[in-house]
Amino acid sequence: MKKNLLGNTGLMVTEVGFGVLTVGNTQLNLPIPEGAALIRYALERGINFLDTAQYYQTYPYIREALKGTDFDPVIVSKCLYGGYKDMEEAIEEARREMDRDVVEVFLLHEVRSEKDWELRAGAWECLQDAKSKGIIKAVGISTHHVDVTRLAAGIPSIDVVFPLINFKGLGIRDGEGPGTREDMAKAIKDAADAGKGVFAMKVFGGGILLKDYRQAVEYVKNLPGISSLMIGFGHTDEVDRIIEMMEGTLSHDYVPDMSNKRIFIDQGDCEGCGACLRRCPNHAIYMNETGQANVNYDICLTCGYCAPVCPVRAIIML
Ligand code: SF4
Numbered sequence: 507m508k509k510n511l512l513g514n515t516g517l518m519v520t521e522v523g524f525g526v527l528t529v530g531n532t533q534l535n536l537p538i539p540e541g542a543a544l545i546r547y548a549l550e551r552g553i554n555f556l557d558t559a560q561y562y563q564t565y566p567y568i569r570e571a572l573k574g575t576d577f578d579p580v581i582v583s584k585c586l587y588g589g590y591k592d593m594e595e596a597i598e599e600a601r602r603e604m605d606r607d608v609v610e611v612f613l614l615h616e617v618r619s620e621k622d623w624e625l626r627a628g629a630w631e632c633l634q635d636a637k638s639k640g641i642i643k644a645v646g647i648s649t650h651h652v653d654v655t656r657l658a659a660g661i662p663s664i665d666v667v668f669p670l671i672n673f674k675g676l677g678i679r680d681g682e683g684p685g686t687r688e689d690m691a692k693a694i695k696d697a698a699d700a701g702k703g704v705f706a707m708k709v710f711g712g713g714i715l716l717k718d719y720r721q722a723v724e725y726v727k728n729l730p731g732i733s734s735l736m737i738g739f740g741h742t743d744e745v746d747r748i749i750e751m752m753e754g755t756l757s758h759d760y761v762p763d764m765s766n767k768r769i770f771i772d773q774g775d776c777e778g779c780g781a782c783l784r785r786c787p788n789h790a791i792y793m794n795e796t797g798q799a800n801v802n803y804d805i806c807l808t809c810g811y812c813a814p815v816c817p818v819r820a821i822i823m824l
């Protein structure tokens with residue numbers, strides 16, 4: 507698979523990466539050997555870019571996938587917390603749990619505003635120190651926000667930006683309200699022009715845009731400044747299809763099989779606003795004891811109507 511330079515980091519990454527959140531306990535919850543086999547399959551097919559996070563609890567899958575192999579992928583991890591010590595522990599946990607001396611890229615996970623960026627100054631300082639020690643090669647942020655992507659473009663110490671973008675603009679935020687794909691595309695280009703390595707999340711809008719597979723991939727792939735598309739795979743077929751898509755050999759009438767897809771609500775992202783509950787025509791969503799949304803699979807029809815109304819893109823289809 508074609509590789510691109512990730513901004514000024516010196517890292518070469520394949521034009522598609524594997525977001526391994528899918529295999530973990532908040533999504534498909536695959537047994538470790540099964541999830542590891544899927545990651546290894548992607549590596550064998552040439553993908554060299556893996557995205558994980560402290561919160562995903564997927565380090566054991568990556569460790570198992572790499573065990574006894576010569577694969578040396580570029581691994582991204584991230585931490586939600588803002589303090590120096592929090593980040594220090596997160597970096598050590600990642601190195602220990604994945605059995606890696608170096609984690610190539612480490613990010614502040616899901617920066618939501620300029621204020622949020624400022625509040626995480628301690629974690630950022632820790633990332634700088636880790637980079638100077640050589641245990642991380644590049645540092646940056648992930649975000650759903652246009653305003654934060656724009657901010658990142660102007661901050662010299664940020665090497666890498668991991669923004670959300672898709673052709674319908676699903677889940678893009680700008681300040682307190684929704685953002686547009688055009689504004690995010692402009693912010694991405696500005697970040698890339700400033701030397702940041704930029705790779706995209708939620709290309710399929712959390713699975714909702716899978717039915718428009720070709721359009722979804724082409725839109726993000728052709729955006730100026732994007733080095734890689736980070737995609738969550740649940741099966742080896744999905745790895746094969748994206749490779750064919752990138753190589754231009756995918757059948758023109760390919761439509762992903764959605765029959766086994768299910769709606770998931772990411773409990774780490776859900777803010778309990780209730781918008782999905784109000785939108786669901788089948789009353790298949792309820793709030794749990796901690797005030798977060800859950801799906802009743804006995805009555806959910808996988809129509810997908812709930813996903814676009816979620817302001818934080820906590821609802822995905824897998
Ligand atoms: S997919 Fe449809 S039925 Fe299922 S929870 Fe969402 S809106 Fe309700």
Ligand code: SF4
Pocket residue numbers: 771775776777778779780781782783798799815816817818819820821
């Ligand atoms: S719309 Fe999103 S944030 Fe709001 S309750 Fe539903 S899942 Fe949670």
